[in-house]
Structure formats: structure tokens, C-alpha cells
Amino acid sequence: MSATVIGNKSIKELLDKYTFAQSFLEQNNLVIDGKEHLTMKEYLASFTVEEAEDMALDPHTILMGFEEYIQQMLSFLGEDKSDVESLTINAGKDKTGKQESFGSFTIKTGEIIAIVGPTGSGKSRLLGDIEWVAQRDTPTSREILINGEKPDFKWRFSTSDKLVAQLSQNMNFVMDLTVAEFLDLHAESRMVENKKDIIEKIITCANDLAGEKFERELPITSLSGGQSRALMISDTAILSKSPIILIDEIENAGIDRKKALSFLLSQDKIVLMATHDPMLALLGDKRIVIKNGGIHKIIETTKEERSMLKEIEAVDQKVQNLRASLRQGEILKPESFN
Amino acid sequence: MNLVTVSGPPSSGKTAVILKTIESYQKQEISVGVIKFDCLYTDDDIVYEKAGIKVRKGLSGGLCPDHYFVSNIEEAFAWGQKENFDVLISESAGLCNRCSPYIKDIKAICVIDNLSGINTPRKIGPMLKSADIVVITKGDIVSQAEREVFASRVSMVNPKAIVMHVNGLTGQGSFELGTLLYDKKLDTDNLKGKELRFSMPSALCSYCLGEKRIGADYQMGNVRKINLEK
Numbered sequence: 001m002s003a004t005v006i007g008n009k010s011i012k013e014l015l016d017k018y019t020f021a022q023s024f025l026e027q028n029n030l031v032i033d034g035k036e037h038l039t040m041k042e043y044l045a046s047f048t049v050e051e052a053e054d055m056a057l058d059p060h061t062i063l064m065g066f067e068e069y070i071q072q073m074l075s076f077l078g079e080d081k082s083d084v085e086s087l088t089i090n091a092g093k094d095k096t097g098k099q100e101s102f103g104s105f106t107i108k109t110g111e112i113i114a115i116v117g118p119t120g121s122g123k124s125r126l127l128g129d130i131e132w133v134a135q136r137d138t139p140t141s142r143e144i145l146i147n148g149e150k151p152d153f154k155w156r157f158s159t160s161d162k163l164v165a166q167l168s169q170n171m172n173f174v175m176d177l178t179v180a181e182f183l184d185l186h187a188e189s190r191m192v193e194n195k196k197d198i199i200e201k202i203i204t205c206a207n208d209l210a211g212e213k214f215e216r217e218l219p220i221t222s223l224s225g226g227q228s229r230a231l232m233i234s235d236t237a238i239l240s241k242s243p244i245i246l247i248d249e250i251e252n253a254g255i256d257r258k259k260a261l262s263f264l265l266s267q268d269k270i271v272l273m274a275t276h277d278p279m280l281a282l283l284g285d286k287r288i289v290i291k292n293g294g295i296h297k298i299i300e301t302t303k304e305e306r307s308m309l310k311e312i313e314a315v316d317q318k319v320q321n322l323r324a325s326l327r328q329g330e331i332l333k334p335e336s337f338n
Numbered sequence: 339m340n341l342v343t344v345s346g347p348p349s350s351g352k353t354a355v356i357l358k359t360i361e362s363y364q365k366q367e368i369s370v371g372v373i374k375f376d377c378l379y380t381d382d383d384i385v386y387e388k389a390g391i392k393v394r395k396g397l398s399g400g401l402c403p404d405h406y407f408v409s410n411i412e413e414a415f416a417w418g419q420k421e422n423f424d425v426l427i428s429e430s431a432g433l434c435n436r437c438s439p440y441i442k443d444i445k446a447i448c449v450i451d452n453l454s455g456i457n458t459p460r461k462i463g464p465m466l467k468s469a470d471i472v473v474i475t476k477g478d479i480v481s482q483a484e485r486e487v488f489a490s491r492v493s494m495v496n497p498k499a500i501v502m503h504v505n506g507l508t509g510q511g512s513f514e515l516g517t518l519l520y521d522k523k524l525d526t527d528n529l530k531g532k533e534l535r536f537s538m539p540s541a542l543c544s545y546c547l548g549e550k551r552i553g554a555d556y557q558m559g560n561v562r563k564i565n566l567e568k
């Protein structure tokens with residue numbers, strides 16, 4: 001549908017046909033009350049020159065924008081929701097210009113890949129390559145394929161349809177809203193249908209991950225660090241359409257990290273995680289070792305490592321128990337460690 | 339030479355984003371200069387100089403900074419040509435959210451940050467609505483959900499724009515932004531006759547001209563009264 005077609009439809013017709021058009025009018029501060037019968041063009045023409053100047057309103061731009069918005073929403077709503085099944089990294093060059101030796105590496109949904117390497121080695125650059133679906137046009141000259149094919153460039157620029165969701169270390173909530181209001185807002189921007197159920201599900205899962213439970217009516221800014229992380233993970237896993245999740249080290253405090261990861265995987269995501277924590281690194285199926293800007297090695301977690309994982313988890317569990325005891329105001333004794 | 343106009347609310351991260359983007363050009367040997375427009379004060383010129391970037395600044399003082407921009411951009415452009423830049427970037431702080439220093443056929447970038455609140459996109463006029471690229475900064479501080487909600491609000495007021503996330507501290511996303519900024523084919527010889535994308539307000543009242551006294555007797559020109567009735 002072109003801008004002229006939209007311009008010639010009555011506002012009522014547009015709102016009936018495209019329920020999402022309401023938010024466009026709202027966000028552009030266009031008050032319709034009682035003018036639904038006008039066509040969009042008539043409505044925009046109903047402002048005097050002075051009013052239009054006051055509102056900094058350009059009818060042509062609004063019409064063009066409205067058309068673009070409707071097109072974007074239609075294609076967003078019409079899309080198959082889970083169309084990413086694999087991600088392939090084709091080798092590029094390290095910082096000295098030397099060819100990376102791994103050839104090609106494919107990650108499938110449901111896999112966890114850890115990324116390890118010293119500071120400045122190029123971990124973030126690798127994550128950046130994935131987010132930008134690099135086509136040999138970044139400093140590393142790597143190429144990223146989706147489902148084995150050259151990707152659609154929509155991944156680079158779409159706001160509703162990002163390839164990658166990120167959870168990073170020092171994230172916070174800054175909005176002045178309760179947990180429920182906040183999730184409602186997010187669900188709205190994602191255009192989900194069964195909003196209520198989804199919000200309940202997110203809160204339940206978040207409470208399952210968090211050390212301490214929280215209420216839906218609590219302001220998000222007053223959640224503890226652990227609760228915030230739990231809510232972010234639960235929300236990202238359930239509401240974000242992005243098939244790939246990048247994690248910059250999930251902090252230990254107040255959240256069950258193993259549960260969090262398996263929860264993300266249960267939502268058919270690909271998880272890439274920069275970490276130095278042995279438990280998390282070994283939870284991954286494979287780990288990418290970065291050195292000097294290049295992928296130096298790709299190591300599959302060995303059987304032996306997996307068996308060590310049990311011990312590491314046991315130690316981790318003990319520390320968690322100690323933490324829980326401290327929280328409860330108990331006095332720790334040597335036997336608390338058993 | 340390419341001209342790129344960068345605008346955005348104060349402290350939204352314009353300088354940080356421009357610096358990181360220029361850094362990503364260094365290997366490609368693209369030479370970039372910056373002209374900074376502000377109202378009362380800026381030390382951005384020092385920041386750019388420190389990074390080895392040629393810079394000039396203009397303070398509008400008692401004038402509207404965007405009016406000042408239009409009246410001086412031609413001279414700034416000539417300076418850039420004399421310096422043989424491939425790209426001249428103008429940075430200006432949008433102060434009243436009404437105006438924008440964007441010129442037709444000249445790339446326009448609006449930098450806005452995630453911390454400014456989800457109702458901010460609808461409060462900003464042409465500076466946001468008529469930009470070609472909207473760069474959202476400070477994503478490192480907020481949750482994925484907040485980034486998504488914020489970006490969707492930006493897209494709603496400017497559906498045609500490319501919306502990108504750039505981290506002004508680490509530079510994540512700046513290389514990618516850089517690939518969208520410079521295009522040899524978009525070289526311009528001069529600005530004469532080019533037009534602003536959106537007209538500036540027609541306000542001109544006695545206070546614009548230096549009047550200080552309060553009272554109806556002293557108000558002349560384009561005066562409008564507030565309506566306090568319900």
C-alpha cells in the first residue's frame with residue numbers, strides 16, 4: 001500500500017484494519033478524537049499553517065512515515081517466528097593479518113558456546129561480527145552465514161527484528177515502572193497476542209531463577225541485582241524474538257546460572273557467552289579461544305572436563321548454600337561446608 | 339568532500355560516537371574534520387584535538403544555535419575543503435528539541451541515549467523525525483527490554499530511519515556506523531542553494547531582541563499567550 005492509498009483512507013478504516021496504527025498516531029502526538037471519519041490527508045490538512053509549525057509537523061513526512069510503519073508492522077507480524085536454525089562463522093584474519101585456521105564453524109540452536117581469551121584479544125569484535133552479520137566487511141574479514149546461507153540484510157537495520165539480544169554485566173533497569181507495567185510495555189512493543197499469560201510466565205520463571213522472590217507490583221528499580229538479572233534473562237528468553245543471545249559473563253550473585261542457561265536453551269536460542277568462570281565455560285558444548293584478534297582454537301568440552309563439572313558444580317553449590325545460610329542469619333560452622 | 343550533520347540532545351553521546359567512528363576510519367586513511375556548534379560553552383574542541391582530529395568551534399551566544407548553524411555552515415564547509423578532508427562532521431547540541439540543523443541531500447544523524455526516558459522520542463521534533471540515521475547510545479547501562487522498547491518508540495516517530503545502537507565508551511557498533519557515513523559518490527562541492535529539511539520557527543519577539551522587562555507593555559512582535567482555562 002502506498003502513501004497515497006493510506007492518505008485517502010478514513011482514519012477509522014485504518015484503525016480498524018491495523019490496530020497497531022493507534023500507537024503510531026499516539027507517538028507522533030496526533031490527537032484524533034472525533035475526527036475518525038476524515039481521511040488521513042484531510043486530517044493532516046485540517047491543521048492551520050500556524051498549528052503545523054507549532055507542532056513541527058510535516059504532513060508529507062508523516063504520510064510517508066505512516067506508510068513505512070504499516071509495511072514494517074505487516075511484515076513483522078507475518079513472519080515465521082523461528083527461522084534461524086544455525087549460525088556459521090567463516091574464518092577471517094587476526095590482528096596481524098594472518099588467516100584464521102578453523103575454516104568454518106557452525107553453531108546450532110540449543111547450543112551454548114563459551115568465548116574465552118585475554119583482555120583486548122577480540123572477544124567483543126567476534127560478537128560484533130555476529131551482530132552485524134559480517135560479510136568480510138569488518139576488520140576481521142570474517143563472514144557470517146545464517147542457516148548456511150548469505151543472510152538477509154534486514155538483520156543489520158531492523159529494530160523489531162534484531163538477530164542478537166545482549167545481556168551484559170552492568171545492565172540496570174532505569175524506567176520508573178512496576179514489574180508488571182514494565183513487562184506489559186515490553187510485550188506491547190513486541191506485538192504479542194496473549195499478553196497476560198506471557199507476563200505471568202515471565203514473572204514465574206524469573207522468580208524461579210532468583211534467589212529471592214519478588215512481587216509483580218514492585219518497582220523494577222528496587223529489584224536487587226540478582227532479581228534484576230533473573231527478570232532480564234526470563235524476559236529476554238521469552239519476549240525477545242532474537243534467536244541469538246550474547247552474554248557478557250552472568251554474575252554469580254543471587255541467581256541460579258545453570259538453570260538460567262538451560263532456560264534460555266529451552267527457548268530454542270543460540271547462546272554465546274564470554275566468561276572466565278570454569279563452571280560456565282564447561283557448561284558450554286564448545287569454547288572458542290581468542291588470541292590476538294583471531295579465533296585460535298575451538299575446543300569441544302571433553303568427557304573428562306564434563307566429569308569435573310560435577311565437582312565444580314558441587315563446590316559452587318556449597319558456596320551457594322553458605323551464601324543462603326548467611327542470608328538467613330545463621331552462624332557458619334566447618335560442617336556447613338559439607 | 340562529504341558533509342555529515344550530527345545532532346542530538348546535550349550529553350547524549352555525540353562526541354563519543356563521532357570519536358569512535360573516526361577511529362575506525364584511521365586504517366582506511368579517510369581524513370575527517372569536525373566543526374562543533376554550541377550555545378554557551380563547549381570543551382569538545384579540546385577533546386577532539388586530544389584525539390588528533392582537526393576541529394573548529396562556534397558558540398552562538400545570544401543567538402539561537404540552530405539559526406547560527408545555518409548562517410555559518412557554508413564557511414565551515416569552505417574550511418573543510420581547504421583542509422582537504424574527505425569528510426566534515428558537524429556536531430551540534432539540539433537545545434529546544436524543536437529545530438534541527440539538517441540539510442536536504444546531506445546525511446543527517448541524530449544521537450539519542452537510552453537513559454533519556456521512553457517518552458523522549460515523541461518530545462523531540464524534526465531533529466529526530468527527519469534524521470536518516472538514529473544512533474542510540476548507552477545501551478550498556480539498560481536492559482535488553484528497555485533497549486527494545488526505546489528503539490521501537492524511535493522507529494515509530496521516524497520509521498524511515500536506520501536505527502543503530504552504538505556504545506560510546508567501547509565503540510561497539512561504531513565501525514558499522516562508519517560504513518554508512520562516508521560515500522565518495524556523495525561528495526558535495528558547495529552548499530549554496532541547498533535547503534534545510536525543516537524550517538526554523540518564525541518566532542521573533544521583543545525578548546529575542548534584548549528586552550528584559552516583564553509586562554504586556556514591553557511585548558512586541560510574535561507574542562503568544564498561554565491558555566490557563568480548563
Ligand SMILES: Nc1nc2c(ncn2[C@@H]2O[C@H](COP(=O)(O)OP(=O)(O)OP(=O)(O)O)[C@@H](O)[C@H]2O)c(=O)[nH]1
Pocket residue numbers: 346347348349350351352353354355382431475476477478479504505506507
Ligand atoms: N555508559 C555509557 N556512557 C556513554 C556512552 N556514550 C557516551 N557516554 C558518556 O556520556 C557522556 C556524554 O557524552 P558526550 O559524547 O560528551 O555527549 P555529547 O552529546 O557530545 O555532549 P555535548 O556535546 O556536550 O552536548 C560522557 O561521559 C560519555 O563518556 C555509552 O554508550 N555508554
Ligand SMILES: Nc1ncnc2c1ncn2[C@@H]1O[C@H](COP(=O)(O)OP(=O)(O)OP(=O)(O)O)[C@@H](O)[C@H]1O
Pocket residue numbers: 093094095096117118119120121122123124125126139140292293294
Ligand atoms: N582480527 C582483527 N583484526 C583487526 N582488529 C581486530 C581484530 N580483532 C579485534 N580487533 C580489534 O582489537 C580491539 C580489541 O578487541 P575487543 O574489544 O574485541 O577485545 P575483548 O576481547 O572484547 O577485550 P575485553 O576483554 O577487554 O572486553 C578492537 O578495537 C577490535 O576492533
Ligand SMILES: [Mg+2]
Pocket residue numbers: 123124125
Ligand atoms: Mg570486550
Ligand SMILES: [Mg+2]
Pocket residue numbers: 352353354382429
Ligand atoms: Mg559533544
